[in-house]
Amino acid sequence: MERWLTGRIPKQRAYQLDMSNIFIFPSRFGRWFLMMSGLLFILGTNYRNNMMLLLSFFLVSIFLVTLLSSFANFAKLQIHIGKTKSVFAGEELNIPIWIGDNDNQDFIPNQVEGNIHVSWWQQDTSITLDPNDFTNPVGISLATKERGEIELPRLTFENFYPLGLYRCWTHLNFESKIIVYPTPVSTALRPKNLQGEENSESVPSLIAGSDDFDSLKSYQKGEPMQHVAWKQVAKGGDWLSKTYVEDKGSTVWLDIQQFSDVDYETAISQLTYLVLQLAHQKVEYGLALPTHTIVPGSGDEHMNLCLTQLALLPKHSGEQK
Amino acid sequence: MKATNAKAQLLIGISFLLLAFSMLTTVMTWVLVLVVISVALQALPFFKVDIHHPSVRTINLFAILCALALAYTTWQAGLMIAMVNLLVMACALKILQMHTTRDYFIVVCVQFFLIGCGLIFEQSIFYAGFLAFVATLQLSSVAFHISPSRPLQKQIWLSIKISLQAMPICVLLFLVLPQLSPLWKMPSSQSKQTGLTEEITPGDIANLSQSGDLAFRAQFSGNIPAPHQRYWRGLVFEDFDGKTWRISEARKKMKRINYRLGRKTSPAYDYSKEFKYDVIIEPTNQQFLFALDAPLTTTRRTWLSPDFQIQSTIPLVTKFKYSVQSYPNTPLKGASDYFDVNMNLQVPETGNPKTKAWVRELRQQHRSNEAFILAVETFFFTEPFSYTLRPDLMPFDPVDTFLFDKQAGFCAHFSSAYAYIMRLAGIPARVVGGYQGGEMRKEQYMSIYQYDAHAWVEIWQPGIGWIRKDPTGFVAPDRISYGLERALAYEESFLEDSPFSLMKWRNTAVLNEIRLVLADIDFFWSKWVLGFDQERQLNLFRLLVGEIKPIRIALLLLAILFVISLFLLLFNYRVWFPKINNYPLHFYLKSLKYLAKQNIVRARQETPMAFYTRIAQQLSVQQRELFLTLTEQFNQVTYQVQTPSRERIKAMRQTLKAFKKSL
Numbered sequence: 001m002e003r004w005l006t007g008r009i010p011k012q013r014a015y016q017l018d019m020s021n022i023f024i025f026p027s028r029f030g031r032w033f034l035m036m037s038g039l040l041f042i043l044g045t046n047y048r049n050n051m052m053l054l055l056s057f058f059l060v061s062i063f064l065v066t067l068l069s070s071f072a073n074f075a076k077l078q079i080h081i082g083k084t085k086s087v088f089a090g091e092e093l094n095i096p097i098w099i100g101d102n103d104n105q106d107f108i109p110n111q112v113e114g115n116i117h118v119s120w121w122q123q124d125t126s127i128t129l130d131p132n133d134f135t136n137p138v139g140i141s142l143a144t145k146e147r148g149e150i151e152l153p154r155l156t157f158e159n160f161y162p163l164g165l166y167r168c169w170t171h172l173n174f175e176s177k178i179i180v181y182p183t184p185v186s187t188a189l190r191p192k193n194l195q196g197e198e199n200s201e202s203v204p205s206l207i208a209g210s211d212d213f214d215s216l217k218s219y220q221k222g223e224p225m226q227h228v229a230w231k232q233v234a235k236g237g238d239w240l241s242k243t244y245v246e247d248k249g250s251t252v253w254l255d256i257q258q259f260s261d262v263d264y265e266t267a268i269s270q271l272t273y274l275v276l277q278l279a280h281q282k283v284e285y286g287l288a289l290p291t292h293t294i295v296p297g298s299g300d301e302h303m304n305l306c307l308t309q310l311a312l313l314p315k316h317s318g319e320q321k
Numbered sequence: 322m323k324a325t326n327a328k329a330q331l332l333i334g335i336s337f338l339l340l341a342f343s344m345l346t347t348v349m350t351w352v353l354v355l356v357v358i359s360v361a362l363q364a365l366p367f368f369k370v371d372i373h374h375p376s377v378r379t380i381n382l383f384a385i386l387c388a389l390a391l392a393y394t395t396w397q398a399g400l401m402i403a404m405v406n407l408l409v410m411a412c413a414l415k416i417l418q419m420h421t422t423r424d425y426f427i428v429v430c431v432q433f434f435l436i437g438c439g440l441i442f443e444q445s446i447f448y449a450g451f452l453a454f455v456a457t458l459q460l461s462s463v464a465f466h467i468s469p470s471r472p473l474q475k476q477i478w479l480s481i482k483i484s485l486q487a488m489p490i491c492v493l494l495f496l497v498l499p500q501l502s503p504l505w506k507m508p509s510s511q512s513k514q515t516g517l518t519e520e521i522t523p524g525d526i527a528n529l530s531q532s533g534d535l536a537f538r539a540q541f542s543g544n545i546p547a548p549h550q551r552y553w554r555g556l557v558f559e560d561f562d563g564k565t566w567r568i569s570e571a572r573k574k575m576k577r578i579n580y581r582l583g584r585k586t587s588p589a590y591d592y593s594k595e596f597k598y599d600v601i602i603e604p605t606n607q608q609f610l611f612a613l614d615a616p617l618t619t620t621r622r623t624w625l626s627p628d629f630q631i632q633s634t635i636p637l638v639t640k641f642k643y644s645v646q647s648y649p650n651t652p653l654k655g656a657s658d659y660f661d662v663n664m665n666l667q668v669p670e671t672g673n674p675k676t677k678a679w680v681r682e683l684r685q686q687h688r689s690n691e692a693f694i695l696a697v698e699t700f701f702f703t704e705p706f707s708y709t710l711r712p713d714l715m716p717f718d719p720v721d722t723f724l725f726d727k728q729a730g731f732c733a734h735f736s737s738a739y740a741y742i743m744r745l746a747g748i749p750a751r752v753v754g755g756y757q758g759g760e761m762r763k764e765q766y767m768s769i770y771q772y773d774a775h776a777w778v779e780i781w782q783p784g785i786g787w788i789r790k791d792p793t794g795f796v797a798p799d800r801i802s803y804g805l806e807r808a809l810a811y812e813e814s815f816l817e818d819s820p821f822s823l824m825k826w827r828n829t830a831v832l833n834e835i836r837l838v839l840a841d842i843d844f845f846w847s848k849w850v851l852g853f854d855q856e857r858q859l860n861l862f863r864l865l866v867g868e869i870k871p872i873r874i875a876l877l878l879l880a881i882l883f884v885i886s887l888f889l890l891l892f893n894y895r896v897w898f899p900k901i902n903n904y905p906l907h908f909y910l911k912s913l914k915y916l917a918k919q920n921i922v923r924a925r926q927e928t929p930m931a932f933y934t935r936i937a938q939q940l941s942v943q944q945r946e947l948f949l950t951l952t953e954q955f956n957q958v959t960y961q962v963q964t965p966s967r968e969r970i971k972a973m974r975q976t977l978k979a980f981k982k983s984l
Contacts, residue, residue, distance in 0.1 A: 029426040036430050040437040046503045049639045050495075050851050051440040051449060057494040059433065061487035062460075064885070068893040069483075075896065114468040132470040162479055163463045164426070 005154070011175040014080030017157075021170045024071055026063075030165035034063060066165050073161045074168035076112045081174040082137045086307070088272070089147045089183045095176075096137035097155070099129070114161025121154035121171050147182040147268070147311040181307040184276055185269035187259075251296050252278055255288040272310055279303040289313060326469045330419060331367045332462035334360040336455045337416065337432055341409055343451060344439050347402055349394055352410050355387065359413040377418060384414050405438045425466060432459055444640060446846040457481060486892045490885050497881050500855045503635070516605045517555050517754050520567040521776060523712070523719060523733040530710060530731070530805060532771035536756055537602035537611060538844055540766040544596050546613060548758065549801050550649065552777065552789065553611040553769060555755035557628040559664050561744070563672035564719055566737060566752045569664055576626045580634075586625045588615050591650040601642045601847045608633045610643060611755055611769075614789070615651035620644050621855070627655045629787075642852035653779070654786030662781055665749035668741065675721040676738075680745040693746055694780070694790075697739070701795040704728060706735075708797035710809055732800070735792040736776040749781035753789075758804045762837060766844050772805050772815070904970045908977045909955040912948065915984055929955060947980040 009021045026034065037059040044052030082096030097118070112131045118140060119126030129138060144150065154171040161168075254274055259267030271287070278285040279298070286296035287306045291313065294306055341348055341356040348356075362374075375383075387410055395403035412431045419425050436452050460480030464471070471479075516536055537553075558566035579586075596613055610623060610631040618625065620643035622634045633641065655661055687693040707729040715722040720738050723730050736752045743750035757775035759767040777791040794801045800808035806815045859869065866873040901907045913923055921939055923932045929952045937945050954973045 028423075029429070032426065032430045033433070036434050040434065042504060043437060043441075045501045046505060047441060047638050048503060048635075048641070048854075049440060049444070050853055051444045052437050053500075054491065054495055054850070055437050055440060055452075057498070058456075058484075058487055058491040060494065061490035062483055064490060064889060065483055065486045065892060068889050068896070072893050072896040113471070130468070130470050132468070160467045162467065162483065163460060164467050 005171055006173070009154075009171060009173055011173045013175050015078065015170075015172050017075050017077045017079075017170055019075075021172070022071060022074055022168055023170060024067070024074075024166055024168045027160060027164060027167040030063065030167075033059065033165055037063070062163070063165055066163050070159070070161055070166040070168055073113055074159045074170075077116070077157065077159075079157065079172060081176050084176055084178045086179045086181055086304070086311075087144060088181045089144050092141040092143055093150075093178065093180070094139045094141055095152065095174075095178075097140055097174075098137045099131070099134075100136060112159065112161075114159050117156075117158040119156050119158075121156050126156075126158070144180045147180050147313075148315070149312060150178050150180050152176055152178065179308050179311045181311045182265075182268045182272045184273035185266060186273050187270035252283055252285040253288060253296070254278075254285055256290060257288070268310055268313060272307060275303060275306045275310070326466050327367045328469065328473075329425065329462045329465035331364050332458055332465060333425070333428055333432065334363050334416060336458035336462065337412060337428075337435075339451075339455050339458070340432060340435050340439065341413075343448070343455075344405070344409075344435075344442065347405050347442055348409050349391075349406055351390065351394070352406050352413070355410060356413045359416045363416050363419065375417065380414060380418050384411075387414065401441070405435075405441075408435060408438065422466075429459060429463060441638065444851055446842055446850075449846075453484070457484060460484065486888070490888055493881055493885060495853070496858070496861060497878060500853070500858050502855075516603075516607070516771065517609075517774060519556065519607075520565050521556075521558055521733055521737075521752065521754055522565040523715070523723070523730060523737050530772040530774055534771045535603055535843075536769045536771050536773065537600050538766050538768050538847065539598045539600045539759070540844075540848070541596060541598040544594075545761065545764070545767070546596055546649075548803070550613070551757060551759050551767075552613065552775075552791075553756040553759075553773075554614055554616075554630060554753060555609055555611050556753070557630060557779075558752040558754060559628075561668065561737075561741065561752075563669040566740075571664060572628065575660070576628075576632075579627060580624060580632075586627045586629070586655065588629070588651050588654060590615065590617065590648045591652070592648055594648065594650050596647040596649070597645075598647075599642060599644045599848075599852075601640055601844075601852050602637060604639050604641075605637045608636055610637075610641075612645045613647035613649060615648055615653055617646045617648070618643055627657075629653055629655075640847055640851045642848070642854065652786040653788075658783075661787075662749045665751045665781060666744055666747065668744045673718045673720040673741070675718070675725055676741065677745060679724075680742055684746045690748055690782075693748070694743075697742055698792075698795055701735075701739075701792055706730075706796045708732075708793065708800060708808055710815075732793040733776045735796065736778050739790065739792040740778045740780075743778070743780050751779050751787075753777050753779055757791075757801065760804075762840060762844075765841075768840060768844075775800075905955050905958040905973060908970075908973050909951065912951050912977055912980055915981055916948075919984065941983070944980065944983045947976055947983055951976050951980060 009015075015021065037056045040052055040056035040059070044050070044056055078100060080098050082098055084093060084095055087093050099112075099116070114131070116129045116131060117126040118129060118138070120140075120142065127138075127140065140155070142152070152174050154173050156169055156171050158167060158169040160166065254271055256267055256271060259270055262270065275285070275287070279300075279302075282298060284296045284298045285306075287294040287309065289309060292309075294302075294309060338356060338360050341353055345353075388407075391403065391406055391410055395406050408431060412428060412435065415424060415428050415431070419428060433456070436456060439448070439452060457477065457480050460483065461473070461476040464476040464479050468476075556568060557572070558568060559572055560567040560569040578584075600611065602610060610633055612618070612631050615629055616625065616631050618631055623631055623643050624634070626632050631643070631645065633643075683696055684693060687696050705728055708731070709729045710731060712730045712734060713727050715727065715734075719734075720741050723734050724738055733752075740750040740752050754774075754776050756769045756773040757777070758773040759769045761767050775793070777789060777793070779787040779789055782788050791801065797808045809815045862869055862874065862877065866877050909929065916922070916936070919939075921936050927935070933949060933952045937949075940948060951973065954969065954976065958969060958973075
């Protein structure tokens with residue numbers, strides 16, 4: 001099933017629903033409806049009642065007519081996935097899904113009618129979107145269990161327009177690189193500094209030093225916003241940014257080898273915790289992992305890089321224990 | 322399972338209410354009350370009234386009580402009525418606990434089925450129109466369920482649109498899908514037999530005559546019988562107990578045997594005079610049909626019984642159409658005279674002493690049958706008999722009371738007395754019930770109403786057979802020639818119990834015209850829709866494919882399938898031809914598509930003008946000019962906020978055409 005689906009609906013960032021990826025089948029109500037029409041036909045025949053026969057044929061005709069219109073409606077749907085923010089394992093991912101069509105206003109806005117039900121493939125819980133009343137993007141949450149790059153399960157979109165007789169659905173497989181960071185676990189361990197001396201003076205630098213305000217200089221585009229001297233800006237002055245003391249001695253080196261007394265996954269979690277702490281304290285830090293090392297740096301990008309590398313570490317390491 | 326939409330629930334409630342009340346005669350009053358309560362309770366949330374809904378256990382308990390009550394109250398009414406009531410009741414209870422989508426859809430399905438049930442009892446075009454309205458409400462309700470935030474008008478328009486699209490397909494299916502014979506016998510409502518019944522007590526027909534309902538319609542091809550020839554034979558009563566005439570048990574048994582043996586009655590038809598006609602009879606829930614004497618029918622599921630009565634093989638629960646040829650000059654003479662004669666000489670031993678004495682005396686004076694009959698008729702002519710719809714009650718010795726005391730009665734009194742006199746005198750006689758008269762509409766069809774119900778007498782003449790005698794005609798010749806209204810003009814009792822019947826206003830030209838046009842519509846409807854049967858279907862096939870062969874029918878069905886698919890595609894042409902909203906943009910994008918074929922592709926962020934300047938060198942002079950014009954035209958409309966007038970769009974289309982050609 002999975003293989004067949006992969007062949008039919010390959011991985012993509014954006015989908016335009018069409019013949020190749022829409023499935024359509026009478027819904028449960030549709031099947032009842034047909035059965036009831038059959039019953040009316042038998043009743044009409046037995047009573048020699050042409051009006052009943054007409055009613056039965058009328059219901060069947062409605063069934064036929066809505067087949068194409070429900071397909072045509074669903075085929076208007078265009079869906080693409082947005083950028084997903086990484087989360088820590090155990091938290092819920094919020095997958096932004098964009099429904100609709102932005103760049104082709106050539107035609108009447110392709111408005112899909114009827115509630116759209118979105119759920120993860122083979123999951124019962126679904127969220128219901130009213131196409132006349134929703135805002136892009138639609139956040140769809142996905143629980144995470146463990147770190148690493150996760151494969152999004154297929155997302156099922158369902159629609160029953162116009163009369164609920166047919167279920168139109170599709171299982172979309174969105175292409176998206178989503179990294180789930182390890183769960184941070186607090187630790188009392190102190191990172192060793194760049195010089196490799198354990199229990200050195202760099203320990204206090206974890207607590208202080210990073211917020212040491214030094215001087216103001218004119219703001220350069222690209223500098224972090226929290227460095228902007230808002231007081232000066234508010235007074236109507238030029239945009240200035242604060243500079244901080246860059247304590248060379250406070251550069252910290254995080255090494256996974258240090259965490260030999262806890263198991264591998266806990267070590268990764270504790271490292272994650274430390275990375276977050278250091279990033280918060282604006283300390284320059286580097287990461288030494290069994291696979292590769294990351295040279296010291298600071299800033300959000302550096303933090304994300306470190307967290308990503310931690311997340312992507314192989315699940316089991318032979319070197320440990 | 323999500324909660325259903327309040328609007329959808331409200332609409333389904335309203336349609337249920339309409340539906341239940343339209344079946345007023347079928348659905349029990351207490352069930353109707355239940356319907357009203359459940360719909361009201363269910364509608365409360367819509368009006369922002371919060372009530373504590375009854376728990377499932379309460380409703381289940383209540384349901385058991387209702388089922389018991391239903392079993393008790395519908396015990397007598399027959400299975401079909403009981404089933405319909407059960408369905409309505411179950412639906413009402415389900416509406417009370419319509420919590421999940423599943424519940425809701427069950428209610429919808431049951432209601433569509435109830436529409437079908439409504440059609441068992443009534444099939445007029447007006448009721449059909451009403452049901453179409455109810456169906457639209459139901460479809461709109463479902464539409465609300467599927468897309469809750471669309472406005473009501475849009476939902477109704479959607480369901481009307483879908484219904485209209487379904488119509489042609491529905492008609493095609495109706496015309497070509499085979500009309501099957503009933504698969505098995507269905508329960509019918511026993512209690513609601515209408516029209517004439519299997520026994521006749523003087524006074525009964527008088528009640529029937531208060532009804533302006535249609536009994537049947539006949540469409541003649543060729544000769545139309547004159548008013549005094551319009552004797553529509555229905556039932557033959559041969560058993561008399563001094564008061565009531567009944568269909569004789571012996572006759573019934575004989576008919577059953579004849580029917581089972583497939584023994585057909587075929588009198589010696591005299592083809593010198595012929596009436597040819599189709600009859601569409603209203604449902605009576607009985608099996609006898611009406612025809613002029615002496616009938617010959619070839620319609621399926623009918624047969625002619627030895628008393629010259631056309632019978633249907635199943636009770637008429639719906640309108641039924643049959644074709645008849647009548648040969649009025651045919652002597653009504655069956656296969657066994659002996660049986661007919663003996664059965665129709667039987668008189669009760671007791672009762673009506675005065676009549677007995679009078680007949681004995683008269684018979685002594687007139688030994689020959691002809692003389693005796695003449696004497697009796699003279700008696701009717703000379704005595705002050707009157708024809709009335711308001712006869713006095715005659716509970717004891719009714720014939721005596723009628724002949725010698727009251728001397729005022731309705732056709733059944735006259736016929737009963739006449740036939741009794743004949744039997745006492747040793748002349749076989751029987752009473753025939755049926756209709757006499759009929760209203761012609763523009764030479765097209767004849768309508769026979771319930772008030773045309775009539776009873777007359779047949780007497781046996783050796784060698785000739787049964788001869789019709791209508792004693793009512795002796796007293797009220799207007800009844801035979803002009804109908805009931807004229808005959809009763811002196812006492813103004815015509816349809817006095819139904820003051821609002823349009824029939825009553827026959828003398829007001831406008832109202833009468835309305836009544837006749839309504840009758841025309843009903844006739845058309847009965848003939849073409851309700852009367853469509855295997856025979857007509859085969860005729861239609863013959864018309865379409867000529868001689869009927871399996872291969873031709875198969876081809877016809879294929880063609881119909883093709884037509885249906887064509888319809889379906891046509892209804893959704895927008896899938897292939899989307900509605901173009903912004904023509905300038907559409908044209909510009911088209912030109913980009915043409916260029917893309919030449920491997921000239923616009924970058925995503927490039928403005929039209931920038932794109933033009935970049936690619937200008939790759940185009941020929943003519944192409945360059947055209948594309949520049951196109952780009953400028955697009956820019957004017959899009960960015961300089963000029964309204965895209967028709968001329969502008971036209972100009973752009975032409976430029977695009979030229980540009981395409983130049984590539």
